[in-house]
Amino acid sequence: MTYARPSFRHPQIARNDIGFSKKDYEGALSTLCAGCGHDSISAAIVQACFEMSIQPHRLAKLSGIGCSSKTPTYFLGNSHGFNSVHGRMPSVATGAILANKDLIYLGVSGDGDTASIGMGQFVHAIRRNLNMVYIVMNNGCYGLTKGQDSATADEGSVNKSGAENPFQGIDLCGLGIELGAQFVARSFSGDKTQLIPLIKAALKHPGFALIDVISPCVTFNNNAGSTKSYDYTREHMEATAAVDLVPMKSEITIDQAGGTVELIKLHDESHIALNKLHRDWDPMDKISALRNLHEARLRDEILTGLIYLDPNSRDLHAILNTSDRPLNQMAENDLCPGTEALEKINQSYR
Amino acid sequence: MEGAHNPGREKISSRKPKLYHQSGESSIFVESILDSLNPTDIKDPEYFHKVVDCQYACPAHTPVPEYIRLIAEGKYTEAYMINWVSNVFPGVLGRTCDRPCEPACRRGRIEEEPVAICRLKRVAADYKEDVSQLIPGKPASSNGKKIALIGGGPASLTVARDLAPLGYEIHLYDDQKAGGGFMRSQIPSFRLPEEVLNEEVGYILNMGIHTHFNHYVSSLKELMTQGYDAVFVGTGAPRGKDLPELPGRWDSEGNIHIGINWLANVAFEHTKAIGKKVLVIGGGNTAMDCCRTSRRLGGQDVRVVVRSPMNELKASPWEIEDAQHEDIPFYPLHSPKAFITEGGKLKGMEFELVEARYEDGKRKLVPTGEIVFMEADDVILAIGQENSFPWIERNLGMEFDKWGLAVVDPLSFQSSIPSVFFGGDAAFGPKNVITAVAHGHQAAISIDLFCQGKDLIKDRPHPMTNLTRQKMGIHEWSYDNQTANDKRYKVPHADKARALTDRLLEVELGFNEETAYREAQRCLNCDVQTVFTDSKCIECDACVDICPTSCITFTPNDEEEALRTRLSAPALNLDQDLYISGILPTGRVMVKDEDVCLHCGLCAERCPTSAWDMHKYLYHAPKACSL
Numbered sequence: 001m002t003y004a005r006p007s008f009r010h011p012q013i014a015r016n017d018i019g020f021s022k023k024d025y026e027g028a029l030s031t032l033c034a035g036c037g038h039d040s041i042s043a044a045i046v047q048a049c050f051e052m053s054i055q056p057h058r059l060a061k062l063s064g065i066g067c068s069s070k071t072p073t074y075f076l077g078n079s080h081g082f083n084s085v086h087g088r089m090p091s092v093a094t095g096a097i098l099a100n101k102d103l104i105y106l107g108v109s110g111d112g113d114t115a116s117i118g119m120g121q122f123v124h125a126i127r128r129n130l131n132m133v134y135i136v137m138n139n140g141c142y143g144l145t146k147g148q149d150s151a152t153a154d155e156g157s158v159n160k161s162g163a164e165n166p167f168q169g170i171d172l173c174g175l176g177i178e179l180g181a182q183f184v185a186r187s188f189s190g191d192k193t194q195l196i197p198l199i200k201a202a203l204k205h206p207g208f209a210l211i212d213v214i215s216p217c218v219t220f221n222n223n224a225g226s227t228k229s230y231d232y233t234r235e236h237m238e239a240t241a242a243v244d245l246v247p248m249k250s251e252i253t254i255d256q257a258g259g260t261v262e263l264i265k266l267h268d269e270s271h272i273a274l275n276k277l278h279r280d281w282d283p284m285d286k287i288s289a290l291r292n293l294h295e296a297r298l299r300d301e302i303l304t305g306l307i308y309l310d311p312n313s314r315d316l317h318a319i320l321n322t323s324d325r326p327l328n329q330m331a332e333n334d335l336c337p338g339t340e341a342l343e344k345i346n347q348s349y350r
Numbered sequence: 351m352e353g354a355h356n357p358g359r360e361k362i363s364s365r366k367p368k369l370y371h372q373s374g375e376s377s378i379f380v381e382s383i384l385d386s387l388n389p390t391d392i393k394d395p396e397y398f399h400k401v402v403d404c405q406y407a408c409p410a411h412t413p414v415p416e417y418i419r420l421i422a423e424g425k426y427t428e429a430y431m432i433n434w435v436s437n438v439f440p441g442v443l444g445r446t447c448d449r450p451c452e453p454a455c456r457r458g459r460i461e462e463e464p465v466a467i468c469r470l471k472r473v474a475a476d477y478k479e480d481v482s483q484l485i486p487g488k489p490a491s492s493n494g495k496k497i498a499l500i501g502g503g504p505a506s507l508t509v510a511r512d513l514a515p516l517g518y519e520i521h522l523y524d525d526q527k528a529g530g531g532f533m534r535s536q537i538p539s540f541r542l543p544e545e546v547l548n549e550e551v552g553y554i555l556n557m558g559i560h561t562h563f564n565h566y567v568s569s570l571k572e573l574m575t576q577g578y579d580a581v582f583v584g585t586g587a588p589r590g591k592d593l594p595e596l597p598g599r600w601d602s603e604g605n606i607h608i609g610i611n612w613l614a615n616v617a618f619e620h621t622k623a624i625g626k627k628v629l630v631i632g633g634g635n636t637a638m639d640c641c642r643t644s645r646r647l648g649g650q651d652v653r654v655v656v657r658s659p660m661n662e663l664k665a666s667p668w669e670i671e672d673a674q675h676e677d678i679p680f681y682p683l684h685s686p687k688a689f690i691t692e693g694g695k696l697k698g699m700e701f702e703l704v705e706a707r708y709e710d711g712k713r714k715l716v717p718t719g720e721i722v723f724m725e726a727d728d729v730i731l732a733i734g735q736e737n738s739f740p741w742i743e744r745n746l747g748m749e750f751d752k753w754g755l756a757v758v759d760p761l762s763f764q765s766s767i768p769s770v771f772f773g774g775d776a777a778f779g780p781k782n783v784i785t786a787v788a789h790g791h792q793a794a795i796s797i798d799l800f801c802q803g804k805d806l807i808k809d810r811p812h813p814m815t816n817l818t819r820q821k822m823g824i825h826e827w828s829y830d831n832q833t834a835n836d837k838r839y840k841v842p843h844a845d846k847a848r849a850l851t852d853r854l855l856e857v858e859l860g861f862n863e864e865t866a867y868r869e870a871q872r873c874l875n876c877d878v879q880t881v882f883t884d885s886k887c888i889e890c891d892a893c894v895d896i897c898p899t900s901c902i903t904f905t906p907n908d909e910e911e912a913l914r915t916r917l918s919a920p921a922l923n924l925d926q927d928l929y930i931s932g933i934l935p936t937g938r939v940m941v942k943d944e945d946v947c948l949h950c951g952l953c954a955e956r957c958p959t960s961a962w963d964m965h966k967y968l969y970h971a972p973k974a975c976s977l
Contacts, residue, residue, distance in 0.1 A: 006833035006950050008460045010899045010919040035890040035958025043895035190889060218890065218958040230888045234936065 005029050017053040025050045027077035031070070037189030037215030037230075038068055038137045042075040044192050045106070045135075048199040049076060059104040060096060064089040064118060067144050068110030068137035068215075076106075087118025090125035090134075094316075097130050100326035101317050104203060105132035112142050115151040115170045126179040126208050131315040133202040133209045136172055137189075139217035140228035147220025158225025173307050174293050176210040177286055182310035183209035184289070186303060188233050189216065194305060200245040201272050201306070207313030214302065238296060240281055240305035241274040266311055274306065283309050389932040389939075392881065395815045398967040400927060401944050402877045404467055407454035409788035411813075411971035412436035414451055414467055415877040419829060421470055422870035424863070429474035431484055435977045436970075437787050438508050438554070439533070441546040444472025445858065446537050448635075448666060448782040456876050459923070459946055460899075463838035465872045469858075473866040475546070481553075486515045486977065488558035493517035495801045498578040500567050503531020504783045505774025506584035507554050508790025512974040513797060514557035521578070522559050525566035527618075529555060532586055532775075533783060535614035536636065538643050539854045570742045570770070580769045580797045583756075584786070587775040589738040592731060593631075598689030605696040606689065609636045609732030616643055616853070625727020628652045629699055631686060632732035633663035638673045640730045645676050646853040653724065655681045655699075657715060659706045672857065675843075676850065687721060689729070698725040735780050755779065762806040763793040771797055794974040811972040820878055820964045821954070827964055829878050831951040834871040875949045879967045882940055884931040886961035889938070893953035893962055894918065899946045902953060907939045917943055 005026075013021045025046045030039050049059065056078035063069035065086035072081050080103070084092040089107055097105055107125075114122050114136050125134065140153040147160055154169040176184045183205040187195040195213065202209035214233050216222050222229045227236075246263075247270050264272040264283065274283065282288040289308035296303035316322075327335070392398060400406050404414040413432055420429035433440035447468050455464030495518050499506040502524030510520045528534060529551040533542065555561060567573055573581060590608035593599055599606065605625070609632065615621035628649040630641040633656035644652045654673065656663065660682040663670060674680070684701035691697055701722045704715040737755055742748060749757040749766040756765050758772045765772055773789035775781060796806045820828045842859045843849070849857050861869060894902045900919035907913075913928060914921040921928060926945035933939060954962040 004832075005896070005952065006898045006948050007835055008833060008898060008946075008948060010901075010946055011459065012919060012922065013900070014919075030896075030956075033958065034956045035888065035892045037890065039895050039956070040891045043891070190891060192891065216890070218888075222888075230890060231935075234889075 003029065016050055018055060020050065020053070020056075022046060022050045024056060024078060025076055027072070027074040030074040032067060032074075033143075033217075033219045035218040036067070037139065037213075037217070038071050039074065040189040040192065041135065041137055041195070041213050041215055042071050044189075044195045044199055046075050047192070048196050048203065051196070052200055052203060054104065054203070058102070059106060061106050061108065062089050062093045062096065062132075063108045064110075064113040066110040066113045066142075067139075067217075068108055069113055071137065072108055087113050087116070087121055089113070089118065090121035090130070093125065093130055093132055094128065097132060097316065098322065098327075100328065101131070101322065101324065102326055105130070106203075107132050107134045109134065109136050111136060111138045111140060111150040111152040111172075115172060119151075123175075123179055126176060126181045126210070129180070129182070129207045129313065129315045129319065131207055131317065133199070133205075133211065135199070136210070136212045137215040138172070138212055138228070139215050139221055140169070140226070141217050141221040143217040143220050147217065154227040157227040158223070160220050160223050160226075162225075164225075171293065171297070172210065172212045173303075174290060176212075177290055177293075177308050181210050181308070182207050182313040184212075184308040185210070185306045186212045186214070188214045188237055188302075188304055190230055190234065191237070191304075194239060194243065197243045197245050198306065201243065201266075204245065204266050204268065204270060205309075205311075205313065206267050207315040214304075233302060236300060236302045237304050238277075238301045240278050240283070240292065240303060240307060241276045243306050244273040244275075246271040246273050264309060264311055272306070272309070277305075283307070284311075388930075389884075390927070390929045392879075392929075395813050395969065397927070398817070398877075398879050399813075399815075399969045401879060401947075402967065402969065403454040403456050404451035404465075405877070405969065407450045408437075409450065409785045410437045410791065411788075411969065412451075413877065413968060413970070415873055415875050416968065417474060418465070418467070418470055418870045418873040419875070421473055422830070422867055422873075424867075426474050426477040427479045427481060427484070430478040430481060433471055433474060434481070434485070434553075435973075437784060438511055438790075439504060439550045439783065439787065440471050441475035441550050442504075442533055442542060443784060444468060444470075444475050445542050445546070445856075446533070447471070447784050450784070456874050456946070457872060460874070460948065461837070465874075466838055466841070466861075466869050469841050469861055470866060470870055473861050473863075476860050477863065477866075485553050486557060488556075489515055489517045491517055492519055495519065495579045496521070496577060497797060498523065498573055498576070498581045500570075500573070500581065500583050501531055501585035501774070501776065502526065502529040502561075502563070503584055503586050503774055503786060504533060505586075505776070505786040505790040505793070506531070506582060507551060508787045509582050509584070509773065509794045509797065510559050511554045511557065512791060512794035514554075514559060515975045515977070516798060518801075520557075520559045521562060522555075523562045523565050523567050523573075525564065527563055529561065529563070531584070532610070535617050536610055536639065538613065538616070538639050540642070540646065540849065540852075540857050541639070543854070543856050566741075568741050571746055574746075574769075578769075579801050580771060582793055582797065583765075583770065583772045583776050584774045584790070585739075585776045587735045587737045587780040589736045590636075590731065591734045591736060593686060593733070596686055596688060598691050601689065601691040602694055602696040605726075605728045607728065607730045609640045609730050610735055612730055613639055613643065616647065621647070623648050626650045627698075627725050627727045628730065629724055629726040629728075630654050630730045630732055631699075632656060632734070633658055633665055633680075633682075634732060634734070635665045635669055636735070637730075637732035638665045638669040640732050641673055641678045642676055643853065644728075644730065645678065645850050649728075652678050653681055654678060655684045655686075655701060655724065657683065657685045657704060659683055659713075662706075662713070676846065681724075683715070684722065685715065685717065690723065696726060696729065698723055699729060735775075737776060737779060739776075753779075759806075761792070761810075762796040763789060764796055764800070764806060769800065771800075791971065791973050795972060798974040813972050814968075814970040814976075816968040817879070817881070817965045818968075820951075820966055821960075825955055827878075827951055829875050829964075829966070830871070831875070831878075831949070831964075833874065833948050833950050834868070836868055836872055838872065839865050839869045876947075877967050877969075878949050878951070878964050880929075880942065880947065880949070880951075880953060881963050881965045882929065882931050882942070883961050883963070884934055884940065886959045887931070887934055887940065888959055888961075889934055889936055890958060892956040892958065896952045896956045898950065898952065899948055901943050901945070901947045903941045903943075904934070904936075904938045905941060906937065907933065913941055914943075917941060919943070921945060
């Protein structure tokens with residue numbers, strides 16, 4: 001039995017700008033089922049962080065409970081992590097983000113952890129525009145408890161025991177846009193060429209970035225009739241655009257600027273390059289985004305790629321005008337300046 | 351013998367695979383015309399053989415990982431027998447092999463040093479139980495054919511071993527008093543104890559071989575009148591090179607020696623001493639044996655003097671290291687100028703210093719004009735050896751080339767006289783023991799075919815191959831798939847002071863069982879193959895994500911050159927093949943670069959559909975008889 005990956009890597013392994021190889025972004029050996037989509041998403045996160053030269057100690061992973069929420073063990077082993085209570089990851093994230101705005105926050109959740117037990121928390125994380133990436137590893141079932149239909153299972157999807165799901169599925173992307181999320185995307189674990197740039201763009205976004213990733217459950221929801229299987233997703237996925245993230249220092253090549261490519265400038269002068277495949281879709285127009293989502297559903301298509309983006313996002317810190325200094329860098333007299341300071345404040349109201 | 355360079359693959363053009371493409375239009379598939387590669391044909395016996403680098407590099411194609419696993423299990427006898435079937439002299443080779451397998455070992459591409467394959471072979475020989483019951487004796491019946499073998503070295507003995515069990519009457523001729531050829535006369539006892547050689551030569555001679563020792567064959571013509579159905583020439587390269595033109599060469603007597611003759615004289619105890627100051631001229635393995643032997647026969651200031659630069663010495667690195675360990679200094683870039691004598695007595699040698707210059711990738715040694723004198727009581731010339739066939743009459747109709755070598759077919763080892771075959775150093779010039787064994791196997795096949803009146807090329811037997819699944823359970827394999835991180839273990843040596851006083855004391859002590867186990871665990875089991883079944887693949891990427899050495903990529907098919915640049919890690923080692931699947935449902939292909947695969951089995955362990963599976967590939971090179 002293999003409990004650990006061999007420590008050898010390719011002798012010509014690539015290194016990023018800060019001298020790390022992908023190995024420095026890996027975690028423990030996955031204990032999920034062989035072929036689980038979640039493992040591919042973990043690998044995409046590793047690749048995205050490697051390519052962006054993120055210093056591992058500058059990132060915090062947050063998760064709840066479920067197969068999806070186990071995955072932070074399997075990536076970014078040198079980063080901070082908090083595996084919280086079922087559905088309560090947004091609360092922990094809110095606290096962490098308020099305490100320290102210097103870290104990069106990566107939340108990982110599942111369809112149960114987000115759309116069922118955690119729905120109340122999820123909506124408020126969006127409403128407050130926490131500066132975090134929120135990845136939903138969405139397999140449409142409760143894989144950890146033998147594969148019952150989850151709240152995101154599509155109506156009519158057939159589960160492994162042959163039963164059709166009688167309820168409507170929750171569309172997390174539509175919900176996210178409705179609630180005011182300013183970066184909303186959907187992807188597929190089996191398509192890393194799309195997923196990796198989306199994760200990179202989401203990590204750049206200064207606010208709540210939601211990525212709903214269809215991630216087939218090979219053990220309980222990869223059967224014929226399931227609408228979240230590898231085959232069904234491949235056959236029905238349609239992309240809004242081929243997406244690429246152009247870092248701030250790079251020149252935009254003619255190749256990227258030509259044709260139907262649209263550039264969206266981000267706050268740090270980097271760009272998202274979109275090679276649009278849906279002509280009547282405007283990623284910065286909520287109504288256009290929602291219409292495209294609904295129309296795709298009517299055509300039995302799974303719309304993937306970037307769906308909605310407002311690059312002028314104002315996150316919780318901007319809204320509340322919070323301190324730039326993390327709480328752990330403030331001494332007691334910074335946090336409790338004493339009666340004299342209180343007196344001054346009170347005086348200002350008189 | 352050697353397989354095709356890129357077995358299992360041929361290029362085709364104008365295929366029309368469906369390419370994966372994201373499109374908002376009608377279909378996610380587009381048709382594209384590409385110059386792409388056919389799927390790898392893993393049924394080609396050479397494809398997976400080439401993945402087992404060590405076995406492929408071994409001239410006799412010994413199934414190395416198979417016997418290394420047996421050593422790890424403590425099954426030394428079984429490990430020995432696998433070796434014995436392939437290379438005939440495991441005990442000898444485990445001490446003296448040139449080790450073509452080790453530079454090929456995949457481990458050397460993953461970390462610094464390859465597995466100590468050679469010394470593990472010795473472990474099998476050292477710790478085995480009595481194998482005499484497992485080795486065939488005299489054949490029960492004769493097939494009525496009579497074969498003469500000229501020369502009693504590894505090539506002839508291999509022919510004898512392969513043919514004797516088939517009922518051939520074998521007559522072995524050698525001018526020495528015992529079998530073994532240069533393994534006996536040239537390899538010093540401190541590297542190869544006589545009893546090890548006697549044991550392995552004995553296994554063969556006990557198969558009912560008719561030996562004619564102390565018998566120099568002086569005429570092939572005469573031998574061919576004695577009713578042999580075929581004759582095998584395995585007489586090696588018996589003539590050591592001299593420097594006959596060098597000034598002073600003939601001005602003294604008795605202190606200038608030809609390396610291989612001198613070693614033979616020491617081995618047969620005609621020579622028992624040497625002067626205090628000894629110069630050994632030459633940088634090959636014979637020179638190493640000469641200088642180390644000199645140290646044991648009284649040489650105190652023993653020097654190796656050689657024309658080439660230090661990094662180009664022909665000797666194996668480990669033999670150079672052992673010589674240096676015995677306080678023998680090396681003087682590279684010294685070109686012999688003259689022997690200096692005084693009153694008919696050797697005083698020393700003059701050398702001119704040369705400089706290595708590189709022009710158009712070629713190395714030139716340019717004289718500097720500076721002359722150096724070195725004192726010497728004795729000089730041993732170890733500057734190469736040549737073939738010599740004074741006993742083959744030139745009017746027999748045998749073709750010779752301009753270097754005096756018989757013209758021999760490289761596959762059948764047949765000479766231009768159909769019933770005469772060559773092998774070992776006698777065939778294509780000086781090589782090594784394992785090459786001689788490989789030649790012997792091929793010549794034996796040819797002789798057997800020849801005696802049956804079959805075609806020597808078309809009727810050659812194929813290798814025996816077997817591909818067996820290794821899966822025992824969800825995370826369980828029938829081989830130990832964990833990759834050990836240990837660095838190569840060193841073989842302990844005998845105490846230097848003692849070794850230098852006793853010519854017969856073996857210097858290398860061999861691994862003990864504990865170290866042998868650890869060293870064996872360094873083997874990556876390259877014969878346990880990653881076998882991919884494209885019809886089972888659901889393209890979940892699990893294998894790509896888990897592979898520690900980034901060997902696997904799913905990508906649109908293309909020409910090999912283009913494919914090699916856009917894999918998960920660039921495939922820069924062109925000697926290693928790409929394993930390419932058929933077209934998958936998304937229009938892509940699976941491409942695996944075999945170069946640095948650890949054979950850890952994680953791709954198969956993480957594969958939900960067993961599209962990847964680990965199969966053990968056994969490849970037995972063909973032989974005249976199956977043992």
